[in-house]
Amino acid sequence: MGSSCNLVQLQKRYVERNVRQVGLQSQEIRLGEDTIRYWKGGKGPTLLLLHGFGADGTVAWESQILELAKHFHLIVPDLLWFGGSYSLKADFSVEHQARAIKNLLEHLQIQKTDVMGISYGGLVAMLLLAESPEQVGRAIFVASPGPVYNPQDYEELLERFQAKNPAEIILPRTHSGLKRLLDIAYRNPPWVPFFVQKDLIEYVQDNPEGQRTALLEDLVSNFTRVRHRLQIHPKHVLIVWGSDDTIFPLKIGKRLKDYFGAEAQLQVIEGARHAPNIEFNVEFNHIVLGFLK
Template sequence: MSKCFSFTASRDWFYRYWFAKSGLRSVSTSLGDGTVMQCWVPKIRKPSKPNLVLVHGFGANAMWQYAEALHHFTPRFNVYVPDLIFFGRSYTSRPDRTESFQARCLMRLMDLQGVNRMCMVGISYGGFVAYSMAVQYPQALDRLVLCCTGVCLEEKDLKEGLFPVKSLEEAKLVLMPQTPDKLRELMRVSFVRPATGVPSFFLTDFIKVMCSEYVEEKGELIQEILKDRNLSSLPKIRQPTLLVWGEQDQIFPLELGHRLKRHIGDSAELVVIKNAGHAVNLEKPKEFIKHLKLFLL
């Protein structure tokens, strides 16, 4: 069975069908300098609608992370769902691995789509990029949602035991699993109630389809977000911001949510979802979407 059928590829095909049925089309855009970004964009963009950009984190591609939310927002927004650099079909030949570079690429992509003002949702690593967008292009972002985004972490947090992993190398092995056991470990730290009893051939299939490309480059992205990071050097943002956190997040613990709320100040609101971990958008999708709709609409 495992040799003739790929559950992951089939699921990916279904999500492509669902995105197309929801009024989006996939486009590939060259940004110059050897950089290409893939993005789901509206088949028909309506100037009367506000724009909403949904930015994914590590793990499966953007479609898997936002499929549940899509139909809630396409009637009211022009929705854009990009693949960040080294995810999906986006890549660059440039050596820059910072989230500020990702943000510049994303802003360039939006400019080429004729989008100069937008609301943005960023999940985990996508929130690092969204935060950098808010810093670099404050006039472009109207509202910002950061979901389980440890943007205020400090390099010393790793040494002081805030995270379940003890080193950068261990973090890479968990966040970019290359074996069924490491994928199971990622599931354990991402969900309060992870799926159990999943056959190894299903996990191997997922790794082959979703986790086998740009492994070294993604490791460099992880290394960059931890490098020389201090809260005192993190710029403050002024856009109305919603922080959504899983109460039992093990990857970016809730302490980082409270820390970020204090750092941003009165323009930020923190919502904590109970019985949820880091993958709160997948574990508690109805609650996640409810809070997004209340804030964005």
């Protein structure tokens, strides 16, 4: 392993050390054909955090874990085929992801939890809510359009990035692709030395067996079916969006607010793109705590 790989792995270990210091512990559980790695800890009501593409649970939510563990009992899983989670079953549907999370909650004997999901993780949270409304209390959806996303939005996404499919955008294989992904996530992308970029690409890109691409392909192919299952009307909803999100522009977040109606709050973080929880973590945490407390 080269020095750059060591730097990427060192950063990951640094994140995990920080998470342990606020009381979370890593565990792994086999549930049928699914193996789920998750972190849990903290005191208070239960809050489930679901990440999107580009990271596992702790990397995506580190800034939130460090603050929210003071107020909540956190459950932070890696979704299937991210981090330490995987499945022996070649079912790449988002419904499979939601079932895996539901099974984890049942294993942990969690009868009710609040949930926060970002992007793809928000979609998993919505399906969990649709299938098991009795298990979900308050819901926070971050940059995740769910039932209001339509074919025109998808075509505009591909046109915006001159891409043939979403995998070209969010599963980079080249240095230029990584730069574009960082520009998508951040208003002011972090500087990554060139010698580190190769290993960072390996971290964020597809798995060797292609499962993350398969997740995206299944979602695109079957989104009409998924949308039909997202007839959800939760009573307490917070929607958080970056004003400059280029994956899901703010107009889609406003459409989601209209879909949920008066029960939903929409909070826009000015200047943020697709990772407001990371780049604008202080403002983001303030918004989330204001809603949950």
